[in-house]
Amino acid sequence: MNIDLIFRIAAIGIVVAVLNQLLVRSGREEQALMTTLAGLVVVMMMLVREISDLFQLIKTLFGF
């Protein structure tokens, strides 16, 4: 639950956005789509762990 998670996800997002533009401009639309999907999966993996930690915290805190 620390802040660097946010900065890591923001960095991945920006890198994916730049790569996307780069690939689209150089005419490789399908690679751009692949890059976006890859970025999505990576961020999703990190996020799922964070969300499960959050729900665990809610469960212990509110006595579920």
Add this chain to the structure above:
Amino acid sequence: MELLKLAALCAVCLLPVVLLRKQTPEQALLLTAAILAVAAARCLSLALPLLEEIRALFQLAGIEPAYLSILLRTLAAALVTRLCADLCKDGGSQALASAVETAGAVAALAIAMPLLKAVIELLLMYF
């Protein structure tokens, strides 16, 4: 004081979200979800001492701890529902948001059912 830090965190992290929204909207949504998770976790860990005090107050007032746990669980359900519904609205889908809100209402009702039963039994005793 902690509120200021949390507000500053959300304001600062809003910038990359807006930046990403034009290029890759799904990354912006995931980043918003991440910020939401961190802010909610930080906020809840602050609420820990408050909950202990409320428990002590309930003990003092002689109210059954079961009612307090019902109260807290309903609060948790409402909190999760609101956060998730707003995230769905942020992602642009109003239908998903209303679905989450309906589920939250049903969950809160299910949690509060024993309390309703107790109140009705109390009333029936007098009439």
